[in-house]
Amino acid sequence: MNHESAPQPGALTIADGLAQLSFLVHGILGRAGAEHDLSIIQIRLLGILRDREPSMLQLARFLNLDKSSITGLVDRAERRGLVERVADAQDRRGFRVRLTDAGRQLVRSAGGEIERGLMAAVQGLDEAERAQLAAIAGKIIAQATAARE
Template sequence: MAEIILVVYLCWVRPDKTSSGVLGCAPHDVVGLPELMELAIVLTSTVGRVAEERELTPMQGRLLCGLAERPQRMADLAQFLGIEKAALTGLVDRAERRGLVERLPVSGDRRAIQVTLTDDGGKAVVAFETGVASALDELLEALPVKDRAEFRRLASVVVGAVRTG
């Protein structure tokens, strides 16, 4: 209990505001951590906001995007989303309950199912994708025009490297 007093002492340092914002890590900016960590949060919350406006969760949005590409089986979809199959079961359950996706049998393998978009799901994914696109475009409007494409290019290099990594 004596250490509490010590801690209290520390508390009074730094009334300072101006601090590092959304994420707030490392006011001292040791290694350039914050930009990218805050960028992650800004991008993620932007996508989350769009999803919420469309009455989706971000994960449901990703699910629908995956299915927009093509119908998929549970195992592939799980790997695609980076989650366990068990988690995907619940995700698909909820999406199915909302009429966004369907489970269809796979001819030739009675264990497997194919998850597909319903009509409603198709509409939802189009709305979601266009919403995300425009929200992210707005974000980039903070940059001078000439830098926007460059930023996208660098982003896709980073993403591409992870993908092939």
């Protein structure tokens, strides 16, 4: 018997199912990141920046990292030309972080690879199941986010 075979549907507890799903998603992110010399945390950073320009404090909250870790993460992305710091109009002492043109191009490329990998992972689900999965995931994320605030 192959011990690495996929478990039968319904055979996992919720905790096991979520953990296994997390491993699957991390694998997809890791493979896409490796193609572009990005770690998973760098992918998360770029994903956050694709539609907003947060402050360093907001980035720290989004990524659940301390200030020194965020500073190093942004510094490395800035050295690669993927992000830039811009003055914060509301706080003259602060700044916001945004994608550069090169960063946006990388987000489109890596994002497309990630989306293809994720869609391949759910190809066995019909449209109603995909919608249900998206709704449940959204609800879990909203509850977890509210609990952290």
